[in-house]
Amino acid sequence: xxxxxxxSTLTSSLTVEHIMTExxxxxxxxxxxxxxxxxxxxxxxxYDQAPVFDSLHEILGFVEMxxxxxxxxxxVADSYSKITPSHMISNSVRVVDxxxxxxxxxxxxxxxxxxxxxxxxxxxxxxxPVRSLLFTLLGEFESRLIRLMGETNSDSDYWxxxxxxxxxxxxxxxxxxxxxxxxxTSEIECFSMGDIFQAIRDEPAIIARIGFEGQxxxxxxxxxxxxxxxxxxxxxxxxxxxxxxxSIMTDKESIFDLLRRLDS
Numbered sequence: 001x002x003x004x005x006x007x008s009t010l011t012s013s014l015t016v017e018h019i020m021t022e023x024x025x026x027x028x029x030x031x032x033x034x035x036x037x038x039x040x041x042x043x044x045x046x047y048d049q050a051p052v053f054d055s056l057h058e059i060l061g062f063v064e065m066x067x068x069x070x071x072x073x074x075x076v077a078d079s080y081s082k083i084t085p086s087h088m089i090s091n092s093v094r095v096v097d098x099x100x101x102x103x104x105x106x107x108x109x110x111x112x113x114x115x116x117x118x119x120x121x122x123x124x125x126x127x128x129p130v131r132s133l134l135f136t137l138l139g140e141f142e143s144r145l146i147r148l149m150g151e152t153n154s155d156s157d158y159w160x161x162x163x164x165x166x167x168x169x170x171x172x173x174x175x176x177x178x179x180x181x182x183x184x185t186s187e188i189e190c191f192s193m194g195d196i197f198q199a200i201r202d203e204p205a206i207i208a209r210i211g212f213e214g215q216x217x218x219x220x221x222x223x224x225x226x227x228x229x230x231x232x233x234x235x236x237x238x239x240x241x242x243x244x245x246x247s248i249m250t251d252k253e254s255i256f257d258l259l260r261r262l263d264s
Contacts, residue, residue, distance in 0.1 A: 003140050004259060011133060016098050017091040019127045020110045020118035028053050029063065031077035038076050039068040048106055048121070048242075052080040059083065059116055062109075083109050083116070091117055095130060103246050122245040126238045134238075134248070135231045137255050138193075138224075144262045145196050146188055148206055156187040162199040171195070193228045197221040210258050220254075227251050 028051035029038050042050060042065045049064040061080040068079070089098060089108040101108060102122045110118035124130075149159055160168050171190050178184035191199065200206045201221075207213055212220060227248070230238050239245050 002263060004256075004263065007137065007140075010136070011094055011096045014095045014129050014133065015091060016089055016093050016095060016108075016110055016120050017112075017118070018129050019095060019124045020091070020120040021124070022118045023116055026051055026059075026119065028059075029076050030055075031060065031080070032075045035068045035072040035074055035076055035079065036070055038063055039065070039070050039072070042068070051119075052076055059109075062087075089120065096133070099125060099130075099245070099249055099252075103249050106242055122239060122242050125245055125248070128234075131231050131234075131238060134227070134252065137252065137259075138228050138231065141224075141255050141258060142193055142196065142228075144259065145200070145206075145210070146191060148209065148262065149188055149196070149200065150186075152203060152206060159188050159191070159199045162202070163195060167195065194225050197225065209261065211261055223251065224255075 027041075027045070029041070031052055031054070033052075038050070042048070047065065049062045051062050052060045054060055061082045063076045063080040067081075068076075087105065087107070087109055088111050089101060091110050091112040098108070098120060102120065102125065107119060107121040109116050110120055112118075153159070160171065163171070171187050174190045175184055175187045178190060184190055188199075201217060204213075207217070239248060
């Protein structure tokens with residue numbers, strides 16, 4: 001099975017239900033809550049919106065930060081929005097499909113058996129399941145590039161000489177440690193994404209194969225390196241804003257295109 005087929009199988013099992021905030025954890029407002037109080041609440045938590053509940057804790061709708069003012073004492077009942085189909089998504093929708101919808105509307109109420117079961121926002125795309133999918137995708141891309149380097153020139157020293165002396169020394173030591181554990185057979189298998197991009201930048205055949213010809217090589221590779229670093233380190237936010245989600249979606253599609261090129 002080719003990687004992209006495997007990846008499709010993997011993503012089909014990961015649904016919105018795996019990353020949503022469950023309804024029991026919702027924080028929101030009664031209709032008579034003042035807009036100033038709601039504004040302070042949302043700002044303190046860095047939320048874009050929150051639900052409005054009736055006395056039985058049924059959801060009436062939601063109120064968005066953009067509709068509130070800091071000193072407005074009128075109730076949120078005056079400005080909350082009803083939850084329409086455009087802000088709903090089934091709990092069985094694949095996360096990879098939900099990402100596209102979230103890139104358009106920031107948040108979606110999750111429906112299960114015709115009831116609201118949870119909420120998913122662009123911030124939920126920072127959770128481990130999404131990170132794992134992107135890490136798998138980038139890891140395959142790295143592996144493909146290393147394989148392509150080996151096919152172009154099987155001499156590890158050829159590629160090592162393209163790096164500075166300090167980096168070469170580090171990789172030699174890393175290779176020795178991994179070789180002792182039977183997990184690496186050559187130095188280039190220890191290359192980071194940054195090492196790979198440095199090593200292939202003057203290799204026109206490889207650059208053409210991955211479609212990185214012309215201007216913008218440095219910017220494109222730096223963007224992918226940054227994404228790789230952020231995915232790898234849980235302490236770094238992967239998606240800190242709505243705009244970053246759109247950027248991640250663009251990067252994801254770019255990696256898919258690169259893998260398709262390498263498959264062809």
